[in-house]
Amino acid sequence: MxxxxxxxxxxxxxxxxxxxxxxxxxxxxxxxxxxxxxxxxxxxxxxxxxxxxxxxxxxxxxxxxxxxxxxxxxxxxxxxxxDPTIASANGRMGQTNQRGTDLPPVFDAAGENSLTSxxxxxxxxxxxxxxxxxxxxxxxxxxxxxxxxxxxxxxxxxxxxxxxxxxxxxxxxxxxxxxxxTVASLGPDPLVDDAAAGEERFAAVVRRKPTPIGLLLMDQSVVSGIGNVYRAELLFRARLDPHTPGRDVPDEVVRGIWRDWVRLLAIGVETGQMMTMDDLDPDAYRRAMASRDDRHWVYHRAGLPCRVCGTAIVLEEMAARKLYWCPNCQR
Known part of the structure; x- marks a missing residue:
């Protein structure tokens, strides 16, 4: 999707x-x-x-x-x-040290130049x-x-x-x-809503819900735009167990997830790819832009060793959608 x-x-x-x-x-x-x-x-x-x-x-x-x-x-x-710039709605584009705009073209399996999408x-x-x-x-x-x-x-x-x-x-x-x-029924979108106001809306809803955070992130009435890939990656980056009830997630972690979503969404709009790994050297960044297998921490890596701790990544179903996570890093 x-x-x-x-x-x-x-x-x-x-x-x-x-x-x-x-x-x-x-x-x-x-x-x-x-x-x-x-x-x-x-x-x-x-x-x-x-x-x-x-x-x-x-x-x-x-x-x-x-x-x-x-x-x-x-x-x-x-x-x-x-449009090569794909500027965000509020005029700000997420900054990352791996934007790679000065690198030669990187073509993915579909023949797309991933650096300009x-x-x-x-x-x-x-x-x-x-x-x-x-x-x-x-x-x-x-x-x-x-x-x-x-x-x-x-x-x-x-x-x-x-x-x-x-x-x-x-x-x-x-x-x-x-x-x-229809728009009012949707959760905040970092490229539409004021980022600070969106954070408050998101945090207020999550902190009162007994629903697992792994489900809340996919609920478009809670937050807009997150799907299977970003859900798995945001939870790993937060080192958060997907089954944790929203109301039990510390406030600073909830807010950290929102701010991370603001950043990752801007990078996705700019590059055309769901790049969720940080601090890559130029060669690693080129590989990641060319191949999804090198672009994510846990998504689509069932059974493979966690990139951080080496534990096998788990694949399970949560509300009929595939969920990837590390049972060691995210406990």
């Missing part, structure tokens, strides 16, 4: 390529035909990302809400204006998929509009750019009131 950094990056692509343009909307699959007819011919006026959900506004206060869920993705084609600033004729695993640009020929491939729930077409939505959990139109209610 796309986590918060991916959705913020997708929103930024919409801001550069779709907002301010008149859009032809259609539902090739047919499942969103009525909604597409409503926004067809309207101009996209703004886009917002909150946690794992994106909201695209059109003329006359019509909002399109999209939640990609487990399998959703956006495919962009045509003249794609790519989806390329340098340019108008590129091509195709890019944006989901949890963003793919690099590829030649799609000269046909315009591009052919419909597979089950496309919604196509948004400007004069130069096409955005195809596939497999979302939610794709619906909302009034401003409905959109505001």
């Amino acid at each position: 796309p986590e918060g950094h991916s959705v913020h990056r997708i929103a930024r692509q919409f801001d550069r390529n779709v907002v301010g343009h008149r859009v032809a909307a259609s539902s090739p699959q047919g499942r969103f035909a009525e909604g597409a007819a409503v926004i067809d011919g309207r101009t996209a006026t703004q886009v917002r990302a909150v946690g794992k959900q994106m909201f695209l506004e059109f003329d006359d206060d019509i909002w399109l809400r999209v939640h990609l869920g487990m399998y959703g993705a956006w495919d962009f084609a045509g003249e794609i204006i790519v 989806i390329g340098a600033p340019r108008k590129a004729r091509g195709h890019v998929r944006m989901s949890e695993q963003t793919r690099g640009l590829a030649d799609d020929g000269e046909q315009w509009p591009p052919p419909i491939v597979g089950q496309v729930r919604l196509r948004l077409l400007t004069e130069a750019t096409s955005a195809d939505l596939r497999g979302p959990t939610a794709c619906q139109l909302q009034t401003p009131e409905e959109m505001a209610a």
Whole structure:
């Protein structure tokens, strides 16, 4: 499932390529035909990302809400204006000693330059998929509009750019009131909410809940944007047992998790990768950008030795989702 950094990056692509343009909307699959007819011919006026959900506004206060869920993705084609900076909503980008912006390109298994994620600033004729695993640009020929491939729930077409939505959990139109209610139901997002106010909201909810912290971090009404990868990594970085009831987690640890999420989310938006390891030398950083296996402390490392203590990483199910953790470091 796309986590918060991916959705913020997708929103930024919409801001550069779709907002301010008149859009032809259609539902090739047919499942969103009525909604597409409503926004067809309207101009996209703004886009917002909150946690794992994106909201695209059109003329006359019509909002399109999209939640990609487990399998959703956006495919962009045509003249794609790519943003190399992906600045955060509040103008601040998380600083880390392994940003590597002066290093040569590092290509992952999908052919993506991980240090800039989806390329340098340019108008590129091509195709890019944006989901949890963003793919690099590829030649799609000269046909315009591009052919419909597979089950496309919604196509948004400007004069130069096409955005195809596939497999979302939610794709619906909302009034401003409905959109505001949806956002209000979500927990704080570091790239949307004031960081200090978000910390207070997060800490207040966690400290009164008997629910295990490993479940609370995945609850989008508690905090927005955290999925399986960031949940496992945040808990390891805090050296916290995932089964600890929220109300039993010391206040300073709860606040530390929030501040760590602020930092990791900013890095994820900037690099396009869920980089959760610190203090890597340049060679190790390049490996981490090129391969997920070198990017995380515990995620996807079941049975492998903990990078800190050597204990085998445990894999278990928590609320039907995979949870990775070290039973020694996180006790």
